[in-house]
Amino acid sequence: MRSLRSIAITLLLAAAAPALHAQPATEAGVQVRKPRLMLVPESAVNQSAAQQYAQLKQQAAARGVLNADAPNLQRVRAIAQRLIPHGARFNPRAADWRWEVNVIDAPTVNAFCMPGGKIMVFDGIIDRLKLTDDELAAVMGHEIAHALLEHGRARMSEAVMKNFGINLAAAYFGLSNVGTHALAQAAELAISLPYSRSHETDADLLGIELAARAGYDPRAAVTLWKKMAAASSGQPPQFLSTHPGHAERIRKIEAALPRVLPLYEAARR
Numbered sequence: 001m002r003s004l005r006s007i008a009i010t011l012l013l014a015a016a017a018p019a020l021h022a023q024p025a026t027e028a029g030v031q032v033r034k035p036r037l038m039l040v041p042e043s044a045v046n047q048s049a050a051q052q053y054a055q056l057k058q059q060a061a062a063r064g065v066l067n068a069d070a071p072n073l074q075r076v077r078a079i080a081q082r083l084i085p086h087g088a089r090f091n092p093r094a095a096d097w098r099w100e101v102n103v104i105d106a107p108t109v110n111a112f113c114m115p116g117g118k119i120m121v122f123d124g125i126i127d128r129l130k131l132t133d134d135e136l137a138a139v140m141g142h143e144i145a146h147a148l149l150e151h152g153r154a155r156m157s158e159a160v161m162k163n164f165g166i167n168l169a170a171a172y173f174g175l176s177n178v179g180t181h182a183l184a185q186a187a188e189l190a191i192s193l194p195y196s197r198s199h200e201t202d203a204d205l206l207g208i209e210l211a212a213r214a215g216y217d218p219r220a221a222v223t224l225w226k227k228m229a230a231a232s233s234g235q236p237p238q239f240l241s242t243h244p245g246h247a248e249r250i251r252k253i254e255a256a257l258p259r260v261l262p263l264y265e266a267a268r269r
Contacts, residue, residue: 029212029263030205030256032090033198034149042093045153046116053100053118060104068105069123076121077101079137082214083144084117089213090206091148109231113143115152129227134211134220141207141216149206151199204249205256212264219261221253 060066067073080101087094097117107124114120119140126136146152208218229246 029209029260032145032149032202032206034090042115042150042153045150045156046097049114049116049118049152050098053114053120056104056120057102060102065105067103069103072105072121072123072126073103075126075133075136076103076119076140079133079140079214079216080119080144082216083137083141083210086210086213087117087144087148090145091150094148109228111139111143113140113147115147115150117144117147119143129224129231131224131227132220134217135224135227137211137214137216138207138218138221138224141210141214142203142221143207144210145203145206146199149199149202151203154199201249201252204253208253208256209260209263212260213267215264215267218257218264222250222257225250225253 057066080099084094084099094117099117099119101119101121103121103123105123107128108122109125109128111121111125112119121136121140125131125139129135131139204221208221211221212218225246229250232246
């Protein structure tokens with residue numbers, strides 16, 4: 001019988017499995033890694049996301065800021081209409097999602113796509129960065145990519161597995177509360193944060209492919225992140241951040257452009 005120690009170590013490593021064991025999401029364009037460790041049912045994740053999204057919409061509507069900027073709403077929904085049909089190439093179930101696209105009139109520089117296709121864009125990211133349609137498509141493509149690759153579901157599964165592994169290891173080594181906390185911090189640095197950076201990189205790459213297939217210039221992702229870098233007040237060191245550094249992010253996007261520019265040219269014909 002395997003020892004408790006070996007089981008604990010195996011479980012902790014299993015939490016990192018989605019980042020270590022990769023598979024291409026498509027034969028053409030970029031190569032991205034789709035997580036394999038999915039302990040939480042998709043239906044549960046999508047239902048939870050839909051409930052949170054509905055609450056956010058309700059709160060925004062109560063403050064009079066939901067879809068209050070008609071021009072930005074029209075832009076965002078028009079871009080989404082072109083991006084969304086290409087999602088099924090990377091996740092066939094996306095064709096059956098109940099997609100929603102809304103805009104909140106707030107200065108926040110943010111946008112997201114929840115599991116199941118619930119998109120929200122804040123006016124601040126459009127207006128403060130003065131985004132072109134190509135740059136806005138890069139933002140939305142990135143966020144849609146997170147949903148297509150089921151990063152939210154993977155993170156929830158990772159948390160379930162990691163917590164189980166930490167509890168087993170703490171019991172085996174007889175760790176105090178302080179020791180257990182230290183082990184949790186170590187797991188966060190060794191597993192969770194690098195895994196999150198991996199998600200961000202894959203979302204960047206898949207995002208520019210979605211944009212290219214929809215007829216938006218993928219090179220706009222470079223100008224987008226240069227604008228983001230200029231607008232940022234600073235980032236934590238990359239090894240302690242869930243997001244890649246701006247320079248590293250731009251470098252990887254530029255390296256992938258030759259693979260997606262032909263898709264862009266084909267979409268424009």
